[in-house]
Amino acid sequence: MTGFFVLDVPEFAPLVAAARRAPNVTVHPVRGSYRFVEFDGALDIRRSDTGLNEAVWFGCLTAGLCGKIVRFDAEQLSLIATNEPVLPL
Amino acid sequence: MTLSLQSAPRLHGVDHTARPTWKLRETVHFYRDILGLPLVHAITAKGWGREKEEHADFLHFFFDSGNESTIAFFYYIGTQQPPELVVPRGYMAMANHTAWRVESETELLAWQKRLEDQGVRVSQSVTHEVIESIYFRDPNFYPLEIARTLRDVETPDAVDAGLTLETAMRLEDTGRWSNIEQLWRAKAEHVIAHQELHPA
Structure with missing residues (x-):
C-alpha cells in the first residue's frame, strides 16, 4: 500500500484534487475523517497545481505517509514506494 | 498514563x-x-x-x-x-511569541496598515491551515502576531493532533528521530488503526 493520508478539511482539499488528476492515483473515500490517496509506482505533485501556499504545502503530508519522499521543495513533491524502515537501525 | x-x-x-x-x-x-x-x-x-x-x-x-x-x-x-x-536572533526564539486574535480580514488589514503607518516593520499576511497572520516585533525584539481564524477547529482536527503527538512522543522515546518524514511514515500506521476503528 503506497500513498498518503489527507485529513478531510478544506485547506487540504486542493491537494487531493491535484493528486486525483494523475492516472495512477486512487482517492479512497473518507474513513475516520481521513482519505487515503493511493498511487502505483511513483507520484509527482506540483505545488502550482494545488494552489497551496508554502505554509500549508510544506505540511501537506501531516496526516501520514506510506511511501518515501524523493523530492519536496516549493515546486514539487515526489513520492515513491519504499520498504525501508522508518527509523535508522 | x-x-x-x-x-x-x-x-x-x-x-x-x-x-x-x-x-x-x-x-x-x-x-x-x-x-x-x-x-x-x-x-x-x-x-x-x-x-x-x-x-x-x-x-x-x-x-x-x-x-x-x-x-x-x-x-x-x-x-x-x-x-x-x-531575545536571540533566528527562528527558534520566535517560537516564544504572543498572538492576538482579530475577527475579520478587514481588521487584520487595518492592523497591518496601522503598523506600517507608524513605521513598524510588519510582514505580509501568511495563511496557515486555520489562521491568517501578520508578524512584527516590539522594541524589546519580542515577536508579536495578529491572527484571524479561517475556520473553527473541530473534532477531526483534535483527533489528528492526538495521533500526531502520540506518534511524535514514541519517536522521541527512541532517541533516533531526526526528521518529519519519519513522523509522517510512523503516523500512517496510527491513522490506519484509527480508520479500522472508525470505518464511517
Missing part, C-alpha cells in the same frame, strides 16, 4: 502574559501609543519582600489586549538585562 480530562478544572482564556523589559519608555510608547492598547493597571513594589534573592524593586504594568486579557511587563529598577534574557 493519560489523566482523565473529565476531572480537570477548566480554564477560561488568557488573563495576562508577562515579560521583562529594560526599555520602559519605548515599551509604553509602543503598546499604548503605537498599538493603542490602553494602559489599565500598574503595580509598583519594593521587591517581593524577597531580600535574600536581592529581588529588585519593580514596576509591573498591564495593557488591555481585548477580551479581558492583558499583556504585561516587569521593569526591574536599576538592573541590567542579563545576557540570557536578550
Whole structure:
C-alpha cells in the first residue's frame, strides 16, 4: 500500500484534487475523517497545481505517509514506494 | 498514563502574559501609543519582600489586549538585562511569541496598515491551515502576531493532533528521530488503526 493520508478539511482539499488528476492515483473515500490517496509506482505533485501556499504545502503530508519522499521543495513533491524502515537501525 | 480530562478544572482564556523589559519608555510608547492598547493597571513594589534573592524593586504594568486579557511587563529598577534574557536572533526564539486574535480580514488589514503607518516593520499576511497572520516585533525584539481564524477547529482536527503527538512522543522515546518524514511514515500506521476503528 503506497500513498498518503489527507485529513478531510478544506485547506487540504486542493491537494487531493491535484493528486486525483494523475492516472495512477486512487482517492479512497473518507474513513475516520481521513482519505487515503493511493498511487502505483511513483507520484509527482506540483505545488502550482494545488494552489497551496508554502505554509500549508510544506505540511501537506501531516496526516501520514506510506511511501518515501524523493523530492519536496516549493515546486514539487515526489513520492515513491519504499520498504525501508522508518527509523535508522 | 493519560489523566482523565473529565476531572480537570477548566480554564477560561488568557488573563495576562508577562515579560521583562529594560526599555520602559519605548515599551509604553509602543503598546499604548503605537498599538493603542490602553494602559489599565500598574503595580509598583519594593521587591517581593524577597531580600535574600536581592529581588529588585519593580514596576509591573498591564495593557488591555481585548477580551479581558492583558499583556504585561516587569521593569526591574536599576538592573541590567542579563545576557540570557536578550531575545536571540533566528527562528527558534520566535517560537516564544504572543498572538492576538482579530475577527475579520478587514481588521487584520487595518492592523497591518496601522503598523506600517507608524513605521513598524510588519510582514505580509501568511495563511496557515486555520489562521491568517501578520508578524512584527516590539522594541524589546519580542515577536508579536495578529491572527484571524479561517475556520473553527473541530473534532477531526483534535483527533489528528492526538495521533500526531502520540506518534511524535514514541519517536522521541527512541532517541533516533531526526526528521518529519519519519513522523509522517510512523503516523500512517496510527491513522490506519484509527480508520479500522472508525470505518464511517
